[in-house]
Amino acid sequence: MLLSELIQEATGMLREVYPEREAREIVYAYLEQSIGTRRHTHIVEPQYEVSDSDAVSAMEAFGRIASGEPLQYVTGHADFYGRRFRVTPDVLIPRPETELLCRYLLAGGGMSRKAISTDNKRHNKMRLLDMCTGSGCIAWTLALEMPGAEVTAVDISDGALAVASTQDFAEEMARTGACVPKFLKADVLSHPDSSFCQFDIIVSNPPYVMDKEKALMRANVLDHEPHLALFVPDDDPLLFYRAVADWAKVLLKPEGYGMVEINEALGPETADVFRSAGFSSVTIVKDLSDKDRLVVFSR
Ligand SMILES: C[S@@+](CC[C@H](N)C(=O)[O-])C[C@H]1O[C@@H](n2cnc3c(N)ncnc32)[C@H](O)[C@@H]1O
Incomplete structure (x- = not known):
């Protein structure tokens, strides 16, 4: 799957619960953390392909986020004062x-x-x-x-x-x-x-x-x-x-x-x-x- 297609599909899902701009930011943030792409990767490399397994995991994660789960619980971490902290629904x-x-x-x-x-x-x-x-x-x-x-x-x-x-x-x-x-x-x-x-x-x-x-x-x-x-x-x-x-x-x-x-x-x-x-x-x-x-x- 092309990265640009994945971004479009995911943003569409998240738009149900988040304003357009925030939905897009969440998609970029998740992809940066999970597969290491940057927010402009799909523009500067339009043919960038995401592997099947990464695409499946990403769509599963976006499903959770679209159902209201915060991004940080889905990825398991949150940034604070320049450091990465592990988070679970207990905190x-x-x-x-x-x-x-x-x-x-x-x-x-x-x-x-x-x-x-x-x-x-x-x-x-x-x-x-x-x-x-x-x-x-x-x-x-x-x-x-x-x-x-x-x-x-x-x-x-x-x-x-x-x-x-x-x-x-x-x-x-x-x-x-x-x-x-x-x-x-x-x-x-x-x-x-x-x-x-x-x-x-x-x-x-x-x-x-x-x-x-x-x-x-x-x-x-x-x-x-x-x-x-x-x-x-x-x-x-x-x-x-x-x-x-x-x-x-x-x-x-x-x-x-x-x-x-x-x-x-x-x-x-x-x-x-x-x-x-x-x-x-x-x-x-x-x-x-x-x-x-x-x-x-x-x-
Ligand atoms: C607003 S959170 C703050 C967490 C963290 N300090 C932060 O800033 O992200 C409040 C914390 O208080 C804890 N808490 C609630 N009642 C408490 C109590 N009676 N004694 C000690 N901790 C309590 C909760 O478990 C929760 O972790």
Whole structure:
């Protein structure tokens, strides 16, 4: 089958569920990842043939995508902060908004006025805690970008922990001397275990989508991504931020700071959770679309 025919047929299938442009982008992305063609291959090489077996696998994958399954679950991976993470339906697909949290923290945006900075070449003995780690995208990114730092990450889901703890960055870890994050099962809605050490930085991207926001969400998210990772009750949408604040009161070093991703609709309310918990410095950080996206807090 000619590549151009495959692209045309696949785009036609995906147009049923995605706008034309997005359908085409998904087709290019899948083909690039699976058979290594580029977005212009079918134009510069009009006679490019796809083998029968590749065409069959591709059409099967496009069938799954056309039925609403996210591309990342079909290919089994998602890109985050320039690295490829393994994903399964047990974990939320890492989002660009969460890259902002990592970028902001690594740029020293957390607490330039405090003793901790992230601009050292090595971060020996710095201790970080990632609450609600999911695929481990934040934990691994910070561990790899801050060689020497010790990252602990917790989640309540066995499926998520199985994915997070088996991400494969062995080659980069060996090259940079970064420490492998420690992944532990914990319910962040209960009191932290006394065996936890004190942390310099606590980060979290907890569930924060209100049940009433389901109506605004696309079917491919609602039907395929884990609801445990996404939703909070309408009558108590900030319960996970209270939990982060409670853990931080016990586990954050006096000069440490915390950073959480937030629901853009609840910026001031989320900031108030940390103020009420006794953190005196609380800042809302906006994303590139000018939406409230992070809250940074310290004592
Ligand atoms: C929004 S996802 C974030 C995943 C990942 N940190 C990311 O940014 O892509 C929230 C995560 O919280 C976990 N979670 C939900 N309830 C929890 C609880 N009570 N204790 C610990 N983790 C919980 C879910 O399993 C899910 O992995």
